[in-house]
Amino acid sequence: MTYRAPDPPTPCFTFDAVRGRVARGTVIAAALLMALNLSAAAWLLFDHYGFVTRAWARRSFALRPEVWGTALVWLLLPLSVAFLVRAVARARRNASPAVDRALARHGDPVHVAREVEREVAAASETFGDVTLTAHWLLHERPLGVDLVRVEEIAWVYARDTDHRVNGIKVAATRGVAVHTRSAPYDAVALALPCSADDRPRLFAGLADRAPWCLLGYSADRADRWARDRAGLLAAIDRSADASRSAAGATASDRPG
DSSP states (O other), X not given: OOOOOOOOOOOOOOHHHHHHHHHHHHHHHHHHXXXXXXXXXXXXXXXXXXXXXXXXXXXXXXXOHHHHHHHHHHHXXXXXXXXXXXXXXXXXXXXXHHHHHHHHTTSOHHHHHHHHHHHHHHSOEEETTEEEOSSEEEEEETTEEEEEEGGGEEEEEEEEEEEXXXXXXXXXXXXXXXXXSSXXXXXXXXXXXXXTTHHHHHHHHHHHHOTTSEESOOHHHHHHHHHOHHHHHHHHHHHHHHHHHHHHHHXXXXXX
């Protein structure tokens, strides 16, 4: 009889793991910031430009950019050290205010976190760093998380950004823009990374879960969103009511 090793357990998404990852990323960012600050301070310590020596010889420290730059570097040094110490302390506690703020935007953070975790474990679709569940759209960032209720989504469209150097296109970023009914993503869209291959799948998932939302970009739609958002949202509400009514009628027609 051939021995077969058991399949590895399916990784389970938890916000505690997200908090730990974000906290560790914050420590790395704080360490890089402090290293940059220390490098600048050490470079200025040798009086590279000689303006400190000349000013001391004249007994006159004019308000020159070099003087202000030196003062700023030394003033920021204790702040960068304090930032690193606080980041390390939060990492030890597995705490992340950025993640907690994203959860608190939708209610009690503990309740919201457990609800999202249950839906991710039960049934979800993944598109790179973006996860879509029955009621939530989740995006994990290096230093945070974006969380949107599907029922709040009003308008979704593709957004591509070309990166150019001296007028020559060197790279392109593919993504999706999401506008919600209210803040924080009403006026300024939430930008989600999404490959060209994953975008149709994401649009199909949103069309299935939120058939009322607007899919696709047009200049007329953008102008109306900017000028008459209330009227456009009213039309979306009517579409949502019609979708719910049709779903209820379909369910009632099914045999018991």
